[in-house]
Amino acid sequence: MSSTASPRMDADARVWALLGPTNTGKTHLAIERMLGHETGMIGLPLRLLAREVYDRVKDRVGTMNVALITGEEKIIPDNPRYWVTTVESMPVGVPVDFLAVDEIQLCADPERGHVFTQRLMHARGELETMFLGADTIRGRIKDLVKGCRFEQRPRFSELTYAGSKKISRLPRRSAVVAFSSDQVYAIAELIRRNRGGAAVVMGALSPRTRNAQVALYQSGDVDFIVATDAIGMGLNMDVDHVAFASLEKFDGRHHRALTSAEIAQIAGRAGRYMNDGTFGVTGQAPALDEEQIEDIEEHRFDPVRMLMWRNSNLDFASLSHLFDSLDMPPPAKGLMRARHATDAAALALMARDPRVKPLATGRDAVERLWEVAQVPDFRKVMIDEHASLLANIYDHLMRNDGASPGRIPEDWFSSQTKRTDRTDGDIDTLASRLAHIRTWTYVANRADWLEDPVYWQGVTRAIEDRLSDALHERLTQQFIDRRTSVLLKRLQQREDLMASVSAEGEVMVEGEFVGRLAGLVFVPDPRAEGVDGKALRAAADKVVTGEIEARARRIAAAEDTAFELTEHGRIMWESAAIGRLIAGGDRLSPKVELTCGEELQAADRLAATQRLEKFVEAHIAKVLEPLIKLRDADDVTGLARGVAFRLVEALGAIRRDEAADDITALAQPDRAMLRKYGVRFGAFSIFLPALLKPAPAHLILLLHAVFGSGNATIDLPTPPAPGLTSAPTEDNVPDFFYPALGFRVCGPRAVRLDMLERLADAIRPKIAARAELGHGYGGAGFVADADLMSLVGCSGEAFDGLLASLGFKPQTIRVKKMPEAKPVEDAAPAADAPAEAAPDASGEATPQPASDPGEANPQEATPQEATGAPAAEETATTETDPTAKPTTAENAVSETEIAATDAAEDASETAAADDANADDDGMEEIVLWRPVRKNRGPQGPRSRAADGEPNARTGGGGKPGGPTRGKGPRKGGKKGGPNAGGKGGNKGPRQMSARPPRSDKPVDPDSPFAVLSQLKNKS
Structure with a gap:
């Protein structure tokens, strides 16, 4: 082929244009016409289409008779008769009898149009030249190609608009068109999840990849193809519907709307030969307006008015001559000088490169530079980066x-x-x-x-x-989900599918995994869901229903060891959840809700449910055996029965202050009834120590949660780790959380009940020791030392808050140093030495005191009893307000007992004041913890004048002001008191009166004042 027409071409060549919409058989006719000549050449718009045509021609005439030339692929036998090329790669100087250029309307394309225009004006076959394309370019061809004949061909099938459809609702054999790789991938992924998969075709793919993807679609392995507008240029596939996911494209400079002609070119791929096709929009693409629809269906489009042109007769004498020749104006009306394409832009940048400029001198060097500039930008990078790579190539060549x-x-x-x-x-x-x-x-x-x-x-x-x-x-x-695509293909062919369940519970349909049986529930594979998910489920249901019924019967006959109850209330069987606990009549009698689908019949469902409820009942009876025995005890009667009932209702532990009246009224035989079943009467709690082990504690927590939440999902915080004696309290936990685990909230800490009682046992001898030594050592009270703190695993402010919540308050005083204890050989065990073991939270035994307060030894005191302190159970508000007025019957203690407590504290205060000016030798300053003084009622502090005692809070004159510390003796006093007689007064120790309790008033042997009162009476 020559770039200029030969005399024979002008005189004898037959030049004609076959114009019309898509699916008119234009390309097929051109191939047939070419093969009717001895030699021929056809230029195609895309290398993908060139490869497709090459394969067709090769199959007809043999590999040795056809050549393929694209930008990056050249297959050229020794003497080819036919040439299949891209338009840009059509070889110059090869004479052929027949020459065709496809999609000639691309002469108007801003980027590539100048190449098509050059072929339109100068490329000719010696015997026949054929231009194929849309009818919109008829006028421009008539102006530029004299003597050209035109032939119009109608479309073989009808093309109609089908409106907007969701991607998941697109019909089979659809092509979805998008204009960016990101959008193509996103749509393909959506189709995979819903419809089994899609093939992907883009211009950036190699012919080998594109052909493999198209083969998947053509073979029916997938029913959808997602592509760019590359399919609009002659790719022949069996497409019934074309859906536009976007109606805009980036043309190299900016995003613009597609023209009606461009939409028609792509939509025309729908409907092959005599099969009608449809087109529409999907995704976020707006609906087409009525005028556009009518134009596309009737193939009426505005004619092309201007063709892109660039001078092909370039001057390589120098770089400046080359640029001048590229900038030459068009030679005819209807032609527009093409904007700088990639090759021209790369040339301009290379010409300024310091490596290139000195080398690009002379005709050959400039022509070589232009050849390098025409290397396509396959990478689609910035033009600067592309030009830099081309400069490297040119540098090596030169x-x-x-x-x-x-x-x-x-x-x-x-x-x-x-x-x-x-x-x-x-x-x-x-x-x-x-x-x-x-x-x-x-x-x-x-x-x-x-x-x-x-x-x-x-x-x-x-x-x-x-x-x-x-x-x-x-x-x-x-x-592409091959599993789903194969299944859908079988379903579309209405074939029966074989289903089975493996030993591991995998449900297979036609050998493909479609779901799993988890216990009594079929869990479908999410990839099998979609429009045809019901059909897949129907195939699986045949085998799933029978397997679920068989499993239910196995559950109904299983032993207890086959089941497991989790901390979240789920019942496990063969590593799968088959039921969960729900609220029953009481905390110890929860019900079971079977976890199953609709496949299970009512009779099998009931049998499995009843079996699980029996397992739960037996599990509770085993783990909470002490509690169950107490509940069912026939020999616990009278008042003891009422306390036992409260313990069972609370699942093993109640605060002593909440049952103060009942505990006070219990006689020793009643207490013995309860102790027989493991009940411990502590200073702060009445509880069953055996239930503090992790297993029963966690089960108790679960039962509380189930009863409190009804049928709701159980979601509890993480319990303290086993073995902890205390833990920081957390916010937003249920009220039952810590008590159920066997802990009591004491200020900032939650302390295990048994350790709280051990703390009481440890405090008791310390209080008694100071009380025996007298007021010079501070009197009744104790010092918080490391031994006490280690019992509850906290110190500092946390321990202070704990003590305050138990009814103690700190007082800083100066007292005599405590004498060191003399070692005693072969000493008998102390009264508070542990004689029996109670389990700690880890399940191991921990020491207990020799006897619980008020039980075997009614005279043995709690920590508060040694100081006159109110016991923790005396007030329900101790933890939040240690000074609140007690509300229990134990307020009715004798005035003598109260006086004994006040006297001990006043004595230490007076001693501190008297010794303020004394020699500091042998003195120390300590923080002494004392019980909170009982509220005297609305009249303020109780007056002691009637008892002949000084008012420790007002001084001798009775006015408020409190004791005077470190400033000498108190002034004044009430008549009958040790300080009576005006200023100065008696500096000796105050005398305390102690009256025994009234004989007509019963006193609780666990009273926090009883032992102290007896100690004072003895002294």
Whole structure:
């Protein structure tokens, strides 16, 4: 072919244009016309289409008779008769009898139009020239090609608008069109999840990858294809519906709306030969207006008015001459000078490169520079980066200092290709490598750029094939669910499907995994869901229903050891949840809700439920055995029965202050009844120590939660770790949380009940020791030392808050130093030495005091009893307000007992004041913890005048002000008191009166004042 028409062409050549919409058989006719001549050439708009036509022609005439030339692929036998090329790659100077150019309307394309225009004006076959395209270019061809004949062909099938449809509702054999790779991938993924998968076709794919993807669609393995507008240029597939996911595209400079002609070109792929097709929109694309729809259906479009043109007769004398020739104006009306394409922009940048400018001198050097500038930007990078790569290539070509002057060094070329020769990575990584190798494939196909171009063509082609296969595999893995697509294909063919359940519970349909049986519930594979999910479920239900019924019968006959109750209230069987606890009549009698689907019949459901309820009943009876025995005890009667009932209702522990009246009224025989069943009467709690072990404690917590939440999902905080004696309290926990676990909230800490009682046992001898030594040592009270803190696992402010919540308050005083205890050999065990063991939270035994307060030894005191302190159970408000007025019957203690407590505190205060000016030797300052003084009622502090005692809070004059510390003796006093007689007064120790309790008033042997009163009476 020559760039200018020969005399024979002008005189005898038959030039004609076959115009019309898509699906008119234009390309097919052109191929048939070409094969009717001895030689021929056809230029196609896309390399993908060129490859498709090449394969068709090769099958007709044989591989040795046809050549394929695209930008990066050249298959040229020795003497080809036919040439299949892209329009840009049509070889110059090859004479052929027949020549055709497809999609000639692309003369108006801003980017590539000048190439098509050049072919329209100058490319001719010696016997026949044929232009194929849309009827919109008829007028421009008539103006530029004199004597051209025109032929109009109608569309074989009808094309109609089908409106907007969701992607999940698109009909089978649909093509979805998008205009960016991100959008293509997103739509393909959505179709995979809902419809089994989609093939992917984009212009950036290699022919090998594209053909493999199209084959998946054509074979019926998938019913959908997601593509760019590449399918609008002659790709022939069996498409029934084309859906536009967008009606805008980026044309290289900005996003613009598609024209009606462009929409029709792409939509025309729907309906092949005599089969009608439809088109519409999907996703976020707006609906088409009525005028556009009518134009597309009737194939009426505005004619092309201007064709892109660029001078092809370039002057390579110098760079300036080259630029001038590129900027020449069009030679005829109806032609527009094309904007600078990628090659022209790259040329301008290379001309300013310091490596290129000194080399681009002379005709050959400038022509070589223009050849390099025409290397396509397959990578789609910034023009600066593309120009830099081309400058490197040109620099190598123009060097004369190598083994092969004027050639690209093979070691450099090899290093560039090896960077791409990897098949790992995701879709984008492989696509990027494929774009790079396409650049080097293009370079290798320039015969005069490499020393051995044939070898390097084979190397680059092999790398491209490997990358193409890897990309096809990744696309298939990512966007095609072969399992679902195969099943859907079988369902569409209305074939019966074989289903089975494996030993591991996997449900298989036709050998493909569609779900899993978890206990008595079928869990479908999410990938099997979608429009045809019901059909898949129907196939699986046949085998699933029978298996679930068989499992229910196995559950009904199973032993207790086959089941497990979790801390969240679920019942496990064979590692699957088959039921959960729900609220019953009381905390110890929860019900069971079976976890199953609708497949299970009522009779099997009832039998399995009853079996699980029996398991739960037996499990509770085993783990909470002490509590169950107490509940069912026949020998616990009278008042003891009432206390036992309260313990069972609370699942094993109640606060002593909440049952003060009942406890006070209990006689020793009643207490013995309860102790027989493991009940311990502590200073702060009445509880069953055996239930403090982790297993029963966690079960009690669960039973509380189930009863409190009804049928709601049980969601509890994490309990303290086993073995902890106390833990910081957490906010927003249920009221039953810590008590159920066997802890009591004491200020900032939750303390285990048994450790709280051990703390009381440890405090008792300390209080008694100071009380025996007298007021010079501070009197009744104790010092918080490390031994006490270690019992509850906290110190500092946390321990102070704990004591305050128990009814103690700190007082800083100066007292005599405590004498050191003398070692006693073979001493008998102390009264508070542990004689029996109670379990700690880890399940191990911990020491207990020799006897509980008020039990075996009624005279043994609690920590408060030794000081006159109110016991923790005396007031329900102790933890929040230690000074609150007690509300229990134990307020009715004798005035003598109260006086004894006050006297002990007043004595220590007076001693501290009297010793303020004394010699400091033998003195120490301590923080003494004392019980909170009982509220005297609304009249303020109780007056002691009637008892002949001084008012310790007002001084001798009775006015408020409190004791005077460190400033000498108190002044004044009430008549009858030790300080009576005016100023000064008696500096000796105060005398305390103690009256025994009234005989007509019963006193609780656990009273916090009883023992102290007796100690004072003895003294």
